[in-house]
Amino acid sequence: MTTVTIDDIRRARERILGPIVQTPLLPAFALQGADDNAVWIKAESLQRTGSFKARGAYNAVAGLDPEQRRRGVITYSSGNHGQAVAFAAHELGVRAVVVMPEDAVPLKVELTRQWGAEIQFAGHTSLDRQERAMELVQRHGYVVIPPFDDPRIIAGQGTAGIEIVEQLPDVDAVVVPVGGGGLISGIATALKSLRPEALVIGVEPEGAADARDSLARGSLVTWDRIDTVADGLRTSRVGELNFAAIQRYVDSIVTVPEDAILRTVGALARAMKIVVEPSGAVAPAAVLGGYTGLSKKRIAAVASGGNVDPQRFVDCLKPDPVAAEA
Amino acid sequence: MTTVTIDDIRRARERILGPIVQTPLLPAFALQGADDNAVWIKAESLQRTGSFKARGAYNAVAGLDPEQRRRGVITYSSGNHGQAVAFAAHELGVRAVVVMPEDAVPLKVELTRQWGAEIQFAGHTSLDRQERAMELVQRHGYVVIPPFDDPRIIAGQGTAGIEIVEQLPDVDAVVVPVGGGGLISGIATALKSLRPEALVIGVEPEGAADARDSLARGSLVTWDRIDTVADGLRTSRVGELNFAAIQRYVDSIVTVPEDAILRTVGALARAMKIVVEPSGAVAPAAVLGGYTGLSKKRIAAVASGGNVDPQRFVDCLKPDPVAAEA
Numbered sequence A, B: 001m002t003t004v005t006i007d008d009i010r011r012a013r014e015r016i017l018g019p020i021v022q023t024p025l026l027p028a029f030a031l032q033g034a035d036d037n038a039v040w041i042k043a044e045s046l047q048r049t050g051s052f053k054a055r056g057a058y059n060a061v062a063g064l065d066p067e068q069r070r071r072g073v074i075t076y077s078s079g080n081h082g083q084a085v086a087f088a089a090h091e092l093g094v095r096a097v098v099v100m101p102e103d104a105v106p107l108k109v110e111l112t113r114q115w116g117a118e119i120q121f122a123g124h125t126s127l128d129r130q131e132r133a134m135e136l137v138q139r140h141g142y143v144v145i146p147p148f149d150d151p152r153i154i155a156g157q158g159t160a161g162i163e164i165v166e167q168l169p170d171v172d173a174v175v176v177p178v179g180g181g182g183l184i185s186g187i188a189t190a191l192k193s194l195r196p197e198a199l200v201i202g203v204e205p206e207g208a209a210d211a212r213d214s215l216a217r218g219s220l221v222t223w224d225r226i227d228t229v230a231d232g233l234r235t236s237r238v239g240e241l242n243f244a245a246i247q248r249y250v251d252s253i254v255t256v257p258e259d260a261i262l263r264t265v266g267a268l269a270r271a272m273k274i275v276v277e278p279s280g281a282v283a284p285a286a287v288l289g290g291y292t293g294l295s296k297k298r299i300a301a302v303a304s305g306g307n308v309d310p311q312r313f314v315d316c317l318k319p320d321p322v323a324a325e326a
Helices: A005-014 A053-062 A066-071 A080-092 A106-113 A126-140 A152-169 A183-192 A210-217 A240-249 A256-273 A277-287 A310-317 A322-326 B006-016 B053-062 B066-071 B080-092 B107-114 B126-140 B151-168 B180-192 B210-215 B240-249 B258-272 B278-288 B310-317 B321-326
Strands: A025-029 A040-042 A075-076 A096-100 A118-121 A171-176 A199-205 A252-256 A298-301 B024-029 B038-043 B073-076 B096-101 B118-121 B173-177 B197-207 B252-254 B300-301
Touching: A005 A152, A005 A183, A025 A152, A040 A152, A040 A277, A053 A080, A053 A152, A066 B180, A075 A080, A075 A126, A075 A183, A080 A096, A080 A106, A096 A106, A096 A126, A106 A118, A152 A240, A152 A298, A171 A183, A183 A199, A199 A210, A199 A277, A199 B258, A210 A240, A210 A252, A210 B038, A240 B173, A240 B278, A252 A277, A256 A277, A256 A322, A277 A298, A277 B310, A310 A322, A310 B310, B006 B053, B006 B151, B006 B180, B024 B151, B038 B151, B038 B240, B053 B080, B053 B151, B066 B107, B073 B080, B073 B126, B107 B118, B118 B300, B151 B180, B151 B240, B151 B300, B173 B180, B173 B278, B180 B197, B197 B210, B197 B278, B210 B240, B210 B252, B210 B300, B252 B278, B258 B278, B258 B310, B258 B321, B278 B300, B310 B321
Parallel strands: A040 A298, A075 A096, A096 A118, A171 A199, A171 A298, A199 A252, B038 B300, B073 B096, B096 B118, B173 B197, B173 B300, B197 B252
Antiparallel strands: A025 A040, B024 B038
C-alpha cells in the first residue's frame, strides 16, 4: 500500500498551481458559536468546479505520462468528482469519459458535459457504474481516475491542508467532512507534518457514520443503509488507503444531525454570503453547533463544496429549513 | 475642499487592519463573457458587515480623537452604512446612534441594533433623517459620520483599491458601482497613483444614472426620480468631494439595465457560489454583459456588498429572475 507523504502533497501543489486556485480562509466573525472558538471557513466552494475535488482530479490527470494521456481517462461519479475529472482533462487536453447513473441530476450532467467529457449512463447504483467503467477500460484502454482511494487523489486534496497552515499558522484544529476519506486523509497528512500539535477532526452526518464506526472499531466498517441530505458523503465506507491515513493522523470523528446541516447551509448564506452545498456545510455545522467538543480554539472548518441543487438551496434559505424539508 | 491622496489611503489601511479583512479577489473562470476579458470579482460581500462600507466607517471612527470618541457618533442611513458605523463604533467602544426611516426593513434594523447602536426613527425621506440627525447633534454633541462625502470615508473605501493592485498587479481595468461616489473616489485615487495605466470605470443602474450625467456635463446633476432595484445606489447625486475625484480620475461611467442586475445576482450565486446584493451585482453585470466596451483585458469588478433581502435573493435564483420580479 502506497503511503502519501508531505513531499507528495508538496509536489502535487507545484503541479496544480494555476488551474487550481488557493481558496480563501474566511473569518467567520458573524457566526461564532457559544464555545468561544475563533472560527474560519476554508471555502472550497470557491474552488474551480465548485468543490475541492478539482485538486485531486487535476493532480491525477496532470501526473499521467504522455502515453497514458493519449489513452484518455475515465471515472464513475454522479457528482463533484466527475465534474472535476472532466475539468482537469479539458485543461490538459486529455479525452475524458464519465459514467453517471441513468437518473443523474440533469444539471450535473450538463456541468460535466460542458467541459467536453463524454457521458455514459449506466444503471442506478455505484456498482453499476464501476462495472460499466471497467468494461470501457477493457475495450478502450482508458486510465481510471478513482474518486478517493488513490495516492494521487489524496495528495491533491492534501494541498488544501498546506494552504490552511500558511493562511492560519497558529491553527489549533482543522475540521473536515468525511465521505470516501480522500480529503481528510490528505489534509491530515499535511497537518500532522507541518503542525503536529493541531488536531484534525472528521465529521460525518449521523446517517452516514461509517468512518466514525471504522475508527472506533479499528477496522473498516461498511454501512448498508446510508441516509443523509449530504449527497457528497453517501459513500458506505471509506477507502483502504484513506482509512490507513485516518487511523494514523485523525484525532476523532464526530457526527452532526441532518437539521444542523440544513440550517448551516442557510446560516452560511445569510451571515457569510457564501453558497455551500449540504456536504460542504457538515464541518461548519459541527463547529458552530458545538459537536466537536472544542472550546477557546482557533478552528478552520472546511466547506468542501458549493454545488447545491437550486431548490434545496432555496429551502435552506427559509427561516426553518428543516420544516421546509419535511 | 480636502483632497484625498494615496498617503491618506495608505494611512487608512494601517488604521483598519485587523477588524477589516482583506477580501479575496476571486477569478471568475465560470463567468467569462463574450469579450475575451479575464474577469476577477473583488468580493466586498465577504467584508465585515457584508459590504465595503465597513472600511470607510471604521477609518472614520478610528480616526476620532479621545474627546470626540467620548461624545459618540451619529449617522443617517437605512442600509449598509448604518450597519457599518454601528459595527465600527462597537469595535472601538464608542456610542453610536443611527437614524433610520420609520418604514425601515426590520432585518436591517435588527442587524444595526445587534452591534449595540441606538436606533432613532425619523420620517421616510433622506431629508427627514438628516434633519433628525442634526437635531440630535445639536442636543447631544455627537460626531457625524456621513455616508460618502467625507475624506475619511473616501480614504477608507480606497483601501480596496490598494488591495486590488496587490492582488492583480497587471490589472487593466477596475469596474466599480457608483451611488454617492465614495467607493469609486477612493478606488480611483488609489489606482491612478499605483497603476496609472489602469482604467477606472464606474457603473450605475439605468434608473439612477446621475453620476454619468454629471461627468458628461462637467457639473453635478441631481436626478429627482430614482428607480432601481439596486437599493444601495439610490442616491440622487454624488457628493462634491466624490465628484471632484471622479472628474479627475474616472475614465468613464456606463449604465446597466435592471434585468442584467437581477440575472447577475443569480449567476454569481450559481456559478461563483457567492451571495451578492443587487447593488453589488451592478459592476459584474456591466463586465459580463459587455456594457464596459472592454475586450481582451484583465478586469477586476467590485461586488460591493451581499446584504440582499432573502425573498429578493430567492427570486434571483429562479431561471428567469426578471419574470419573477414582474
